[in-house]
Structure formats: C-alpha cells, structure tokens
Amino acid sequence: MSQSEPSDTSEHPRAHHDMGGVPKFLCEPIDTEAHALTPFDREVDAIRGILGAKSVMSVDELRRGIEAIPEADYARLSYYQRWIRSIADNLLARGVISEAELRAALEQA
Amino acid sequence: MTPLIEAPSERLLAGIKLLLASKGIATAEEIAERMAQTDRASPAQGARMVARAWTDPEYRALLLRDGAQAAEALGITMRGLPPLGVLENTVDTHNLVVCTLCSCYPRAVLGYPPFWFKSPGYRARAIRDPRAVLAEFGTALPDGQRIRVVDSTADYRWMVLPQRPVGTDGWDADRLAALLREGDMIGVTVPSAA
Amino acid sequence: MLAPGAPVRVRDDWPEARGPCHIRTPHYLRGRLGTVVRQLGSFPNPEDLAFARPAPTLALYHVAFEPRSIWPDAGGDEIVVELYESWLEAA
Structure with a gap:
C-alpha cells in the first residue's frame, strides 16, 4: 500500500473537458431555465444516433472527438456544434469520408 | 486535424x-x-416509473434492482441502451447526479439532457458544492440529510427515485406522476404536493 | 474482483501528459483513497473504444469517496463514481 499523498492536481495537465470541482467555474451561476433545442441540435443528435446504431461511430469516439477540440473552441461552440465537429473528425479518421469529398460537399452545401 | x-x-x-x-x-x-x-422520450417516462414505485412495492424493488428492466416493464424500450441505475432518496440521504466529463444522462427515461446539466457551472460545482447548486434551484434539504453526489462517468446512466411527498396519501399513480419534474429525478429539486 | 467495502486507491496517473487519450477517470480522483460500493458489471474499455481499437472487457465498480479528502471546502457528504478496474489498486 502506498502511503504517499496524492499529487497536487493543479500540477498536472487536466484536460479542459474534465470539469469536476475546477476553480475557474466555481463562481459561474447555473442557468436553470429550459432552452429549447434548435432544428440543428436535433438533426445532429439524430445523426449521432444513427451512426451509433449502424456501428459507424461509437459514443466513445464522439467523446474523444469532442475532447480533441481546442479549449477556446470548446468554450465558444455550443453543445451540438461540438458534436458535429467531432462527427466530421471521426468520419474522416475512420475513412468513411475523405477530405476531398468533404471539401466538395462543403462547397455544394 | x-x-x-x-x-x-x-x-x-x-x-x-x-x-x-x-x-x-x-x-x-x-x-x-x-x-x-x-x-418521444421525455421526463414523463421517468415520472411514470417513479409514481409506480411509490404505489407498488414490488415494482419499487425491481426499479432499484434493475432500472432498465423496470423501464421495459412499463413499455419503454431499453434494448441496445446503457444500463439504468436508480438511486433511492431516503430520510437520511439525498442523491444528486452530475457528469463532470461530458453530459451522460438517462435519456431513455428523461429525454434530452437539459441545458443546465451540460453547462460548465453545473459540471464543475455539483460535485464540489452540491448544497449551493441545489439552492440555485430553490431546493433546501432538511437539516441532517446527507448529500451523495454521483458522478456519471462510465457505462451506466443514473436516475433518482425521490421520496414520496407528504400529503399524497391515497393518490393514484397518474396523479403522483403529474407532480414530478425532470430535476426531481436528477436530484436538483424535490417533488412537493404543496 | 474487489468486494464491497474494499479500500482502494485510484492510480495517480496522468495519461493526458503523454498524448492523445480518452479517459473516464476524473482528474480530481487521481491518487485518492476510496471504498468499493459494488461491482456494476463488465464493459469494453472506453479508452480503446474511443480510438476504434479492439477493447478488452474490464470490471466496472462504483467507488465511494469522502469529499473533504478531495476538497477541504467540499459541501457534500459522499461522492460515488464509476471506475474501471484498470484504474484501481488495493489500498
């Protein structure tokens, strides 16, 4: 059994999504109001569900992709904006779509 | 990237x-x-489960043993979804659910996670200072009731079974279910018949 | 297999410092002492699933911690977290 004290967590590189007890958010009031989802939010959510059900992308891969978003963008983007970025990242990483295809689709969209 | x-x-x-x-x-x-x-998934599903548990001891036991089976017993499809754990509030202990890493939420029985559940303030503070968070929801617990905070980090999803409010003797399950709000089943609020 | 009541320590490990990873053990628990509540079953390791790698199955436990051992100013009475066996050592 180790008797050593746990290391001071402030010395370690906490990932920015790992928010439990983090001082910078402790004074942030909680917005307890209901916020209706937008059509964008619901579509992104549905696409994630389909990709999961068809084993194209797991929820763990979705999370990995969200966590890979740089901190400033993570803070700026809405919840489902992070999701669609992670979905695109994962579809590229898995080779489901290619960069050339995505570039062309973005021009068409 | x-x-x-x-x-x-x-x-x-x-x-x-x-x-x-x-x-x-x-x-x-x-x-x-x-x-x-x-x-189609909404807090009304969770509310039906809670109200049934308040009125049917056998169902209550099933709910606490295996939340997914208890959901299925009321016609809520759980196949292919994460296991559902149910945390029982008692006179001694109040449960509060948070996901500090992302936003794990018992969607099958409560629907989409609410905005506050996904917010940095809730994710950071609920685990460290739950009483202050409850106060922002207008919730004050009785003196002496302990708070257990459950950080939903992995494969389960967690919902809270609140205590049945006083003043509801003789109410049927439908009337009880109508009392319940989504926050009651996460632990930020408690149901009341007043 | 860890029995309910068994004292455990969460590994004081920081994979974040070593490169891309996906971990479900919150930073605030690293190196902390806790108590096993019960086993919740076994699940494929999300650290591998997140990278679409073959994932070995791991036991998942509910583990209880004393909040004030983590934050002296903590306001709750108990913290309970799902943790995989790979993050736990006997204490």
Whole structure:
C-alpha cells in the first residue's frame, strides 16, 4: 500500500473537458431555465444516433472527438456544434469520408 | 486535424448530411425518423416509473434492482441502451447526479439532457458544492440529510427515485406522476404536493 | 474482483501528459483513497473504444469517496463514481 499523498492536481495537465470541482467555474451561476433545442441540435443528435446504431461511430469516439477540440473552441461552440465537429473528425479518421469529398460537399452545401 | 472541420457548423452539418445520404449511411428520412423517435422520450417516462414505485412495492424493488428492466416493464424500450441505475432518496440521504466529463444522462427515461446539466457551472460545482447548486434551484434539504453526489462517468446512466411527498396519501399513480419534474429525478429539486 | 467495502486507491496517473487519450477517470480522483460500493458489471474499455481499437472487457465498480479528502471546502457528504478496474489498486 502506498502511503504517499496524492499529487497536487493543479500540477498536472487536466484536460479542459474534465470539469469536476475546477476553480475557474466555481463562481459561474447555473442557468436553470429550459432552452429549447434548435432544428440543428436535433438533426445532429439524430445523426449521432444513427451512426451509433449502424456501428459507424461509437459514443466513445464522439467523446474523444469532442475532447480533441481546442479549449477556446470548446468554450465558444455550443453543445451540438461540438458534436458535429467531432462527427466530421471521426468520419474522416475512420475513412468513411475523405477530405476531398468533404471539401466538395462543403462547397455544394 | 484538418481545418475543414472548423467550417461554420450549419455548413458542416449540411455537408455531412449530403455525404451520409449519398453513401446510404443516413438518409433524410432516417434522420427524420430518428428525431421523432428521440422526441418521444421525455421526463414523463421517468415520472411514470417513479409514481409506480411509490404505489407498488414490488415494482419499487425491481426499479432499484434493475432500472432498465423496470423501464421495459412499463413499455419503454431499453434494448441496445446503457444500463439504468436508480438511486433511492431516503430520510437520511439525498442523491444528486452530475457528469463532470461530458453530459451522460438517462435519456431513455428523461429525454434530452437539459441545458443546465451540460453547462460548465453545473459540471464543475455539483460535485464540489452540491448544497449551493441545489439552492440555485430553490431546493433546501432538511437539516441532517446527507448529500451523495454521483458522478456519471462510465457505462451506466443514473436516475433518482425521490421520496414520496407528504400529503399524497391515497393518490393514484397518474396523479403522483403529474407532480414530478425532470430535476426531481436528477436530484436538483424535490417533488412537493404543496 | 474487489468486494464491497474494499479500500482502494485510484492510480495517480496522468495519461493526458503523454498524448492523445480518452479517459473516464476524473482528474480530481487521481491518487485518492476510496471504498468499493459494488461491482456494476463488465464493459469494453472506453479508452480503446474511443480510438476504434479492439477493447478488452474490464470490471466496472462504483467507488465511494469522502469529499473533504478531495476538497477541504467540499459541501457534500459522499461522492460515488464509476471506475474501471484498470484504474484501481488495493489500498
């Protein structure tokens, strides 16, 4: 059994999504109001569900992709904006779509 | 990481939809069907389970033993979804659920996670200072009741079984279910018959 | 297999410092002492699933911690977290 004290967590590189007890958010009031989802939010959510059900992308891969978003963008983007970025990242990483295809689709969209 | 994925979000969604449709992975019809299916899950489902547990000791035991089976028993589809754990509030202990890492939420029985559940303030503070968080929801617990905070980090999803409010003797399950709000089943609020 | 009541320590490990990873053990628990509540079953390791790698199955436990051992100013009375066996050592 180790008797050593746990290391001071402030010395370690906490990932920015790992928010439990983090001082910078402790004074942030909680917005307890209901916020209706937008059509964008619901579509992104549905696409994630389909990709999961068809084993194209797991929820763990979705999370990995969200966590890979740089901190400033993570803070700026809405919840489902992070999701669609992670979905695109994962579809590229898995080779489901290619960069050339995505570039062309973005021009068409 | 390619800058392509940093495209404006609406455009990124439109582009991904084009590609998924052309590859036969997700058509517009499938997306619409999925949205309709997801919209059917709501806090009313969890409320039915809680109200049944308040009125049926056998169901209560099942709910606490295996939340997913208890949901299925009321016709809520749980196949392919994460296991559901149920945390029982008692006179001694109040439970509060948070996901400090992302936003794990018992969606099958409560629907989409609410805005506050996904917010940095809730994710950071609920685990460290739950009483202050409850106060912001207008919730004050009785003196002496302990708070257990459950950080939903992994494969389970967690919902709270609140205590049945006083003044509801003789109420049937429908009337009891109508008392319940989503926050009661996460632990930020407690139901009341007043 | 850890029995309910068994004292455990969460590994004081920081994979974040070593490169891309996906971990479900919150930073605030690293190196902390806790008590096993019960086993919740076994699940494929999300650290592998997140990278679409073959994922070995791991036992998942509910583990209880004393909040004030983590934050002296903590306001709750108990913290309970799902943790995989790979993050736990006997204490």
